[in-house]
Amino acid sequence: MPFALLDRWCSPPPDPRKVEWIGEHDYAHRGLHGAVIPENSLAAFRLAIEEGHGIELDVQRAGDGTPVVFHDTVLDRLTGETGEIARRSAAQLAAVTLGGTAESIPSLRQALTLIGGRKPVLIELKSSRGTRLAALCLAVRRVLEGYTGPHAVMSFDPRVSHWYSQHSPHTVRGLIVSEGEHRALPGKIRRRLALWQARPDFLAYDIRDLPSRFAAAQRKRGLPVATWTVRRPDHHERAGIHADAVIFERPSEEPA
Numbered sequence: 001m002p003f004a005l006l007d008r009w010c011s012p013p014p015d016p017r018k019v020e021w022i023g024e025h026d027y028a029h030r031g032l033h034g035a036v037i038p039e040n041s042l043a044a045f046r047l048a049i050e051e052g053h054g055i056e057l058d059v060q061r062a063g064d065g066t067p068v069v070f071h072d073t074v075l076d077r078l079t080g081e082t083g084e085i086a087r088r089s090a091a092q093l094a095a096v097t098l099g100g101t102a103e104s105i106p107s108l109r110q111a112l113t114l115i116g117g118r119k120p121v122l123i124e125l126k127s128s129r130g131t132r133l134a135a136l137c138l139a140v141r142r143v144l145e146g147y148t149g150p151h152a153v154m155s156f157d158p159r160v161s162h163w164y165s166q167h168s169p170h171t172v173r174g175l176i177v178s179e180g181e182h183r184a185l186p187g188k189i190r191r192r193l194a195l196w197q198a199r200p201d202f203l204a205y206d207i208r209d210l211p212s213r214f215a216a217a218q219r220k221r222g223l224p225v226a227t228w229t230v231r232r233p234d235h236h237e238r239a240g241i242h243a244d245a246v247i248f249e250r251p252s253e254e255p256a
Contacts, residue, residue, distance in 0.1 A: 013223055028248065030056065039071065040058055055120075055121045056121075056122040059136075060085045061131070062085060066089070070085055073126070079105075080097070112143065112144075154202075156177075160198075174200050210227060211242045226247055228246075230248040231248065
């Protein structure tokens, strides 16, 4: 099986002790958010902790280089303002309220201070056209220095996990995968190449793509598989068979 041999050589599995905590928890997707609690807010993280869940959150780099917790590259969907995140400083973003609430856009440091190691956290680094990827990775690494709670970084972009494999190998790192319509040979080749470039410690897999032969093969050789975004009972059932951890939203949060 040439792929199995190449996987082992190009992307060796992690020490089980490094990643065992991933499968011991579930993770609230962007915190426990809803109609009155915005996603990726301190209130959403606080509620997730209170209810005993780990946390998944998103990070962008503000205009002054500070990592801030926000999913989109622009403010439009989640705030009453418009414009790119990257064109405002962290202080300016902290003055922007979320969804008509009193919550504002937190920095990654503020989020981690709140979490305080009480629950594990999965930090998704957002990459888009024009992202200074190394600067984002370095900024996040600096915030993580001294943080002792269980945590991991992850991204769709395999360069993120690769950067941490080279510059912060002790940091748990993940590759996010969505097969979508790309299940033919070209898509399979791209996934393999992404795996080999990323050298991840775990995968975060789209629940819609499970079961997956690719995910199963990586899981079998020691890479935990978390799956997103789990919303329905059948999602939970599927995740229980084909994954080690769920990144979930409550059923009421599922789009109509």
